[in-house]
Amino acid sequence: MSDPGGTGGLRAEAAALDAADALRAKRAEFVLDDDTVYLDGNSLGALPRAVPARLADVVGREWGRLRVRSWSESGWWTAPERVGDRIGRLVGAAPGQTVVGDSTSVNVFKAVVAAVRMGWGTGGRARDEILVDAATFPTDGYIAASAARLTGCRIRTVPVGDLAAAAGPRTAVAVVNHVDYRTGRLHDLPALTAAVHATGARIVWDLCHSAGALTVGLDAHGVDLAVGCTYKYLNGGPGAPAFLYVRRDLQPRFDSPLPGWNSHADPFGMAPDHTPAGGAPRGRVGTPDILSLLALEAALDVWEDVDLAAVRAKSLALTDFFLRCAEAYVPAGRATSVTPAAHAERGSQVALKVARAETAARMAAELVRRGVVGDHRPPDLLRFGFTPLYTTFGEVERAARVLGDVLA
Amino acid sequence: MSDPGGTGGLRAEAAALDAADALRAKRAEFVLDDDTVYLDGNSLGALPRAVPARLADVVGREWGRLRVRSWSESGWWTAPERVGDRIGRLVGAAPGQTVVGDSTSVNVFKAVVAAVRMGWGTGGRARDEILVDAATFPTDGYIAASAARLTGCRIRTVPVGDLAAAAGPRTAVAVVNHVDYRTGRLHDLPALTAAVHATGARIVWDLCHSAGALTVGLDAHGVDLAVGCTYKYLNGGPGAPAFLYVRRDLQPRFDSPLPGWNSHADPFGMAPDHTPAGGAPRGRVGTPDILSLLALEAALDVWEDVDLAAVRAKSLALTDFFLRCAEAYVPAGRATSVTPAAHAERGSQVALKVARAETAARMAAELVRRGVVGDHRPPDLLRFGFTPLYTTFGEVERAARVLGDVLA
Missing domain, CATH: 3.90.1150.10 (Aspartate Aminotransferase, domain 1)
Structure with missing residues (x-):
């Protein structure tokens, strides 16, 4: 050159x-040092300076002193929705639609199975095809294949450029990466969402490489479901819990394959049968991972004044x-x-x-x-x-x- | 009185x-205070004094300074197995069979679906019944019901005292709580395991209320699969990641419903198809939650000299x-x-x-x-x-x- x-x-x-x-x-x-040019924030974001002190307080005071009382007194129980709403703002989701917890892979599983079930309707399972972005980050494809196997669907792997044409009356859901993790190519979320919707299918967007890097506009573009990690551009820390977005009007139909006690309408009622909670908590599963979740919450403070x-x-x-x-x-x-x-x-x-x-x-x-x-x-x-x-x-x-x- | x-x-x-x-x-x-008698360690264990300093180092140095290099240089990548082995010792499992990650609920899902698949054999799914402890902590029952729905099984809820008699040729797996979370009743793990095995079925033990409180003897009693949380008697912190035990000889048949990229034989090969890893990593799913996982690891130090x-x-x-x-x-x-x-x-x-x-x-x-x-x-x-x-x-x-x- x-x-x-x-x-x-x-x-x-x-x-x-x-x-x-x-x-x-x-x-x-x-926390950065001038000796290093850190261009791997798309793998693990740098440490926000506010995190260590906040995490020390969570550990030393909330866990160490208040112990079990912190589930209510320190707001631990509601943290998945509270932190979810803060991420929601960054991906264009109004409050009440985003919840934080589990890994991206586990959230892909929830989203894909729930989307397939939305397609069953009253006449049985007419829609039995799951389309997967051919260049997807591997875990989405592996998990979609597992979801297909468990719900009696078949997988079709399709280049994103062909997705709009590939979707059809058999398509239950398309799983697409907003940004290709290898090439950095950004896909057209509004157009692809509209094209998939035109066939009556659902779309699940993986926002791992776009959340915190660009405007997403989940609500504005009518996205059905979305997942993403929080340790890349959101700087939540290594393996920080992922997020799940379920559009508000779809929440009553979000039939999770992982209906843990945290997604029960009355979790402390300890009822033998599962009655799903309304709203974003329906996407929860088990006890939230508080230390990582509250480190993430502190990390999100850097976004407060950011456009x-x-x-x-x-x-x-x-x-x-x-x-x-x-x-x-x-x-x-x-x-x-x-x-x-x-x-x-x-x-x-x-x-x-x-x-x-x-x-x-x-x-x-x-x-x-x-x-x-x-x-x-x-x-x-x-x-x-x-x-x-x-x-x-x-x-x-x-x-x-x-x-x-x-x-x- | x-x-x-x-x-x-x-x-x-x-x-x-x-x-x-x-x-x-x-x-x-x-960390305890003499003003309070803390008898809720069966909900959230107290803070081990070693945790805050270790977690501060994980955050400040490993994440803050080394950043992405810590996945290899700080041993993050292998932490799920390393910490798993330390928990294994406390529940009578030899190394290489226990992995830490995800919530208890998610691990119940992996274990139950995998156990059902072990029962399918070459002649199709003859075993299509999942027995669940009638007094189970609710999430195990909810998740078992979801596993049943996804694998074409039916659920039978049975008092633990009747489980041995209830298991039969249709039974794929029994899901049992080692200690009843309400009454504190300890069930007879050796006898029930043997009784369920005598019918050719598998057994999944939930050790949430026994790990760290008593001797379990997973290997000694030939248990198939076990799960448990780490935030009660193991003092790992609020919502600390759970563990999954898969007996060594069953690992090649452990067919996970959550085959994320972390359970791939070559996770960084980024292959489009999933080839499961051997050994305990087969129970992994997505990126491990490092902050919580390493806080747990530090919490386990208190056990080093404990019988x-x-x-x-x-x-x-x-x-x-x-x-x-x-x-x-x-x-x-x-x-x-x-x-x-x-x-x-x-x-x-x-x-x-x-x-x-x-x-x-x-x-x-x-x-x-x-x-x-x-x-x-x-x-x-x-x-x-x-x-x-x-x-x-x-x-x-x-x-x-x-x-x-x-x-x-």
């Missing part, structure tokens, strides 16, 4: 972009700038972006395909050694995630420069 | 019992003494123990049935106000849990005395 701007030009441009960055004050709310539109604008500016810097610094032919150039098709990461597949893992390790933390996905992709709340343009320039050296 | 020993006699006896207690040094390893036989001996001494003190202090006719008098039938709690059911909740609240924390279960039970690692005989005497005042 050529070097049109020159190193000095791109460095100066980075400095100017950082100076003009409307979100630049947010970086101070995270998602500004996040999206900066995200695109960061990825644009990274692509330009990589173009300037990476020797021709050594790596090619597989992330769409069009803004409407790009999430908040850039994936570069390296010319020699067998070197991808080694290149990623070498980048880490040189202070640039991205990751790789087999066989030949280097992934770089850009977190608008804390990634600077100066870091982007530096990362691309180191990348150029490593690939040279 | 009469007062045969007299207050002074029982107090002196308590002091003597505490002085002779082989486990008395363990109490200092927990479960000594725990069991003290547990029985505590409940014996509580029953004697209650007999002495509680006015006749105000409350009756529903916990078995026979040691072989008693877990580590005592439940008292109050004469006027409508007063149970109020009585429990009044006890809390007077510094005795137990709880109640509808309609008419007051529950008192005794945690041998930190409950003293002096506290037992005091709790019974306060109870006598409240019920007078």
